[in-house]
Amino acid sequence: MASNLASGTASSSSRGDGDQNLEDKKNLVTDKLQKREEERLDLVQKRRDEKEKESAVDEDAQLFTVNFARESNAIERDLKLCDSVKKSELPAYFDRMSVGVQNLQKSLSDATLYLPAYDVQHTQETIIKLQVDIHNKRGELLPKKKFAFKSKKKTLDKLDRPASGKTGASAEERNADIDDMTIELADCKFVDRNGEMLGMSGNAIKMKDVALARLSDCRVKLQGSPSAVHIRALKNCHVFCGPVSGSIFITDCSNCVFVLSCQQLRIHTTTESKFYIHVTSRAIIEDTTRVEFAPYNWKYDGLDDDYNMSGLDLSRNNWAYIDDFNWLASDQHSPNWSLIDEKDRVQAWDV
Template sequence: MEADGDSLERHGRLPERLQKREQDRQRDAERKRQEKEGQVVLEEKSGYFRDSFGPEREAIDELLTGNGGGEEPGALEEVSARLQVLQKLLNDSMMFLPPYDIRQAQDTLTRLQAALEGKRQLLQPKKKFAFKSRRKAAAPASDLQPPGVGQPDASDLQPPAPGVSQPDPSSSAAVCDLQGLTGQVLRMEAAELRQKDVLLSQLRDCTITLRGSPATLHLRGLRDCRLLCGPVSSSVLVDGCSGCVFAFPCQQLRAHSSSDTRFYLHVTSRAIIEDCRGLSFAPFSWSYEGIGQDYEASGLDRDRNNWSTVDDFNWLARGAVSPNWSVIPEEDRITRWN
């Protein structure tokens, strides 16, 4: 009888075991179904990105290299606006695109932006200016502004120095270009920067303050400079810079071939670095009167900041932090900028 009792108990547990096995099978089937659906969604999103990005890139190329070569009225402004749309499309797609596709798309955007800048420099009339040196300590801050911030007096107009060229303040072209300067204190205000493409190149030991909301910001070959900039509507591209301190909000940051530079960053997508070393990051902490309006003009989300999310294209090891960048310790961060 005891044996019969054990048998009945085992038979009693049998449906329970079968039920558990069936539940496990259903969970496994549901997991596979969700994975399959997720893969389909990713493929659909990737396909949408490719179908949207490719034709728009071709349209921009046509505007820059077609019959008019970008010389038609408004053509370059249209290119700038379409580049911002492409950059936003890429930023919104980074969560599901593979790293190779992201890199190819960003390289394309960089190439198109460089072509746009080249066209603007060819078509835009230039005037030559010299800036007052920061060594003139007695000069008031209002005298240390670049062209377009007030009118320079006769003593400010000097013979052009090699490699130093500035846009005509009366020009309507949507670009600001400062290059080839050493030891200067430079400042531009909101009216000059609003939705302009700003290019700073080959600057040494300069302090640059940009109070406003430019469309894009390009920093090339800066050495031992400090830059404070208001909200940038789309991308900031940093190339060949070293020993600098940069502070700005933006939609997307890409740094290339740069070293030993600190970023105080507000970025709404993800920062990308390539061929860099010794970069460090902290949250954006600069402020000025009117920055709220500039945030609104830029369209950036003040509540979304991915300052410590950095993708290193030279470090693809999963689960290991890249040695090419770090977070600035709180005790070492700049909190007072003036």
């Protein structure tokens, strides 16, 4: 009888262990199913978010296109009416159109974050053509200064060439033509200089377009608040710039140091350079390698007034967040740029 009792006890224990194992397996299956469902829901939400983001970008692009067409068409209409405007009113009339073009440039700078490259290029060409037409018409009706761009016709003809094909201009050539035209149309500029200390300040650059091109071994100081700065083909240079209300465009530079403050910074085909920046949006690099970033740290008398003029938000600086258009992996850092270690940063500039 004792033997039967022991046998019954063992049998009950075995059934209990079996029940427990079965329960554990059920729980394991349930957990896996729940995890799988959570992953599915996360994927659905991610796709929904991406779709909404794409839709928002499309809406922004469409809105920009509509607004740009309306504003540029208005400027073209005003140009056609110039001949009927009283001569005494022409200076203000032309100034108003020029401000309109500046606003178009600023809106394009803001929109480059979501516009396709072709649309950016096409829109930039439209802006340049408007600038040339305004300058030439001003020179025709107010010939106090030689505003006509006789040498610009060849460049405008280049912009009309096809962007592909053996007989047409390449995309690189068209971009170079646009850069050349932008530099030539800038209100203030330093071009083709070597081994010099260069500077502009105050009202000379206040809310104006500034261009720096083909400089080598130069030290440039822009103390003020320009509306935009275009920089191309600099070698072994130091560039210091006060707060820019719009964008700074940098192309084809090497072994330079840039100390810049702006709303938007775009860097193309540049290498072996350091950037000390204050940028309120995210800086963008493209076809660019071995560049380093640190926070903006140039100080000069009147800097606070220039910040007020520019409208930049001092509390918002995305100096450490760089978008590399040539690096698509979101889970890995781009090898094309890095941050300058704090111990290696220049603490004070001898400008």
